[in-house]
Amino acid sequence: xxxxxxxVVVLAGGVGGSxxxxxxxxxxxxxxAPEATVIVNTGDDLxxxxxxxxxxxxxxxxALAGVNDTxxxxxxAGDTERVNEELQAWGAGWPWFTLGDLDLGTHLAxxxxxxxxxxPTQVLERMAQRWxxxxxxxxxxxxxxxxxxxxxxxxxxxxxxxxxxxxxxxxPRAFENPGVADxxxxxxxxxxxAGADVVLxxxxxxxxxxxxxxxxxxxxxxxxxxxxxxxxxxxxxGGRVVRGMADVCLxxxxxxxxxxxVARHYGARSAGGVLDAWLLAEEDAAAATDVEIAGxxxxxAPLWMRDEETSAAIAEVALRA
Ligand code: GDP
Ligand code: CA
Numbered sequence: 001x002x003x004x005x006x007x008v009v010v011l012a013g014g015v016g017g018s019x020x021x022x023x024x025x026x027x028x029x030x031x032x033a034p035e036a037t038v039i040v041n042t043g044d045d046l047x048x049x050x051x052x053x054x055x056x057x058x059x060x061x062x063a064l065a066g067v068n069d070t071x072x073x074x075x076x077a078g079d080t081e082r083v084n085e086e087l088q089a090w091g092a093g094w095p096w097f098t099l100g101d102l103d104l105g106t107h108l109a110x111x112x113x114x115x116x117x118x119x120p121t122q123v124l125e126r127m128a129q130r131w132x133x134x135x136x137x138x139x140x141x142x143x144x145x146x147x148x149x150x151x152x153x154x155x156x157x158x159x160x161x162x163x164x165x166x167x168x169x170x171x172p173r174a175f176e177n178p179g180v181a182d183x184x185x186x187x188x189x190x191x192x193x194a195g196a197d198v199v200l201x202x203x204x205x206x207x208x209x210x211x212x213x214x215x216x217x218x219x220x221x222x223x224x225x226x227x228x229x230x231x232x233x234x235x236x237x238g239g240r241v242v243r244g245m246a247d248v249c250l251x252x253x254x255x256x257x258x259x260x261x262v263a264r265h266y267g268a269r270s271a272g273g274v275l276d277a278w279l280l281a282e283e284d285a286a287a288a289t290d291v292e293i294a295g296x297x298x299x300x301a302p303l304w305m306r307d308e309e310t311s312a313a314i315a316e317v318a319l320r321a
Contacts, residue, residue, distance in 0.1 A: 002319060006197040008036040009228070013202065013209020014056035015073055015243065016235055016305075017041070018063035020202040023311025025064065025134045027319060030312075035136050037192040039219075041204070042120065042139045043147045043177055043212030044159050049093040051107035052114055055160075056209065057124065057139065058106060065131035073243070076102040096165040121186045138192065140213045143183035147208055150174040159208060168245035172252040175207055180215045185222070193222040200318050201232035201275070203242075203303065206262050207249035214274065223274045231277045231321045232266055233314060234259040237303055238283035260290035268295030277321040279303065279314070297321065 010017075010024055017040070024036050041056045055074070062068035062076060069077045079100030087093045099107070106127075113123045119142045128137060147159035152171040162170060193199060204210050214220045223230055236259045241247045247257040255265045259280045267273015277297035280287055284300075291298035299321045305311040 003197055005031060005033040006319060007034060007195060008198050008200060008319070009192050009196040010036055010038045010200045010202055011041075011204075011210055011213050011223075012038050012056070012060065013041045013204030014044075014059035016204040017056060017202045017209065018060040018068070019305040019311050020200075020204075020233065020315065021060055021135060022063055022308050023305065023313070023315040024200065026308055026312035027315035029134070035134060037136045037138060037188075037196075039138050039140055039186075039189055039192070039213060041209045041213050042141060043145050043180070043215075044208065045144070046146070046158065046160060048097065048099070049087055051104070051111045053099075053107055054110065054120075054139075057137070058103070060135075060137060061106075061127060061131070061133065064133040064135055067131075075100045079103060094161070094165070097160065119186075121188070138189050139186050140189065140219065141180075141183040141216045142186050143179055145177050145179040145183050145212060145216070147212060148176045148178060150176060163245070168248040172248065174252060175211070175249065177212050177215055180212060181217070183216045185216055185218045190218055190222045193219070193226050193228070196226060196228040198319055199223060199226060199228045199230045200315070201230070201266065203233040203235035203305070205235065205244070205246040205249060206255070206265060207246065207253055210266075220274060224269055229276050229321070230269060230274055231279065231318045232263070232275045233279045233318055234262060234281060234284065234303060236262055236284070237281040242304075258287065259284040260287040260294070263291045263296055263298075264294045270295045279318055279321060 045054045069075050079102045083101050084099050120139045149157045149162040149172045152173045239258050250257050255261050263278040266275045278291050279299050281303035288298035301317040
């Protein structure tokens with residue numbers, strides 16, 4: 001039974017992660033429950049033009065603060081690109097990677113604090129003081145972890161170059177996270193997972209968002225061992241990714257783009273995996289049996305996160321699962 005005021009931990013990436021996190025916050029507020037802890041992927045963080053970028057951290061922060069650009073799907077609403085034009089004129093940075101002016105303010109603030117000696121966890125704590133986020137955010141680790149894409153033609157690209165410049169059009173054969181083997185979970189991460197009543201895996205990219213989080217030594221084990229129920233939400237609806245190119249990532253690691261295949265990829269805790277239950281979209285209801293055969297409780301629900309209300313409804317189903 002779910003306690004009336006559950007302690008909730010969410011593992012999340014950027015776009016799918018932020019929409020889901022908004023819903024979790026709303027659902028918990030209705031229950032009068034404590035703030036959830038969101039453990040954010042930092043595997044696609046990078047240095048560019050001397051500043052530290054944390055795409056997934058910023059997507060979640062901006063969404064919770066209500067200052068995100070909902071149309072474009074990333075960055076700040078109403079941002080301009082004057083500094084970016086100047087960087088391009090200098091030939092600095094990446095011509096195909098836009099940095100908004102307001103967004104650069106965030107990156108500069110963060111970089112300054114990192115240079116002052118704060119850890120990424122402390123920087124995030126500091127950044128959370130500006131807006132009442134209603135969520136406790138933790139980076140998965142304080143160590144620098146990258147995501148590289150190994151291409152079929154033998155090449156190797158930084159994830160952002162493959163994703164943003166090449167729109168995932170170059171066929172990948174594997175993903176690697178340099179730095180992850182030596183990383184340790186950020187302070188509070190293992191404790192939050194161990195002390196939770198429910199751990200939710202957001203409908204984020206299983207390969208390059210949730211994958212890196214679970215690859216930080218100690219995090220997968222913490223999820224496997226927690227007394228909390230672990231519930232995942234499918235990022236696949238009707239056999240397709242909702243947005244983005246996660247299907248290319250799944251194909252590269254040999255996982256079919258289907259709700260059941262992603263559930264099997266995470267696996268049941270009873271069979272060495274990380275999940276107890278899996279939320280599938282109504283469009284994928286027929287796959288519920290396959291999910292149960294894999295040892296998971298299958299719960300069918302509408303999974304389109306159109307706005308905070310629909311995301312909150314999904315979060316409520318996940319909490320009750
Ligand atoms: P990124 O870090 O910005 O790439 O974002 P995430 O990894 O957090 O989320 C990307 C995933 O979110 C994609 O694979 C989508 O399939 C999924 N997604 C986006 N919108 C929705 C939605 O409305 N419902 C569900 N179930 N998944 C979604
Ligand atoms: Ca991301």
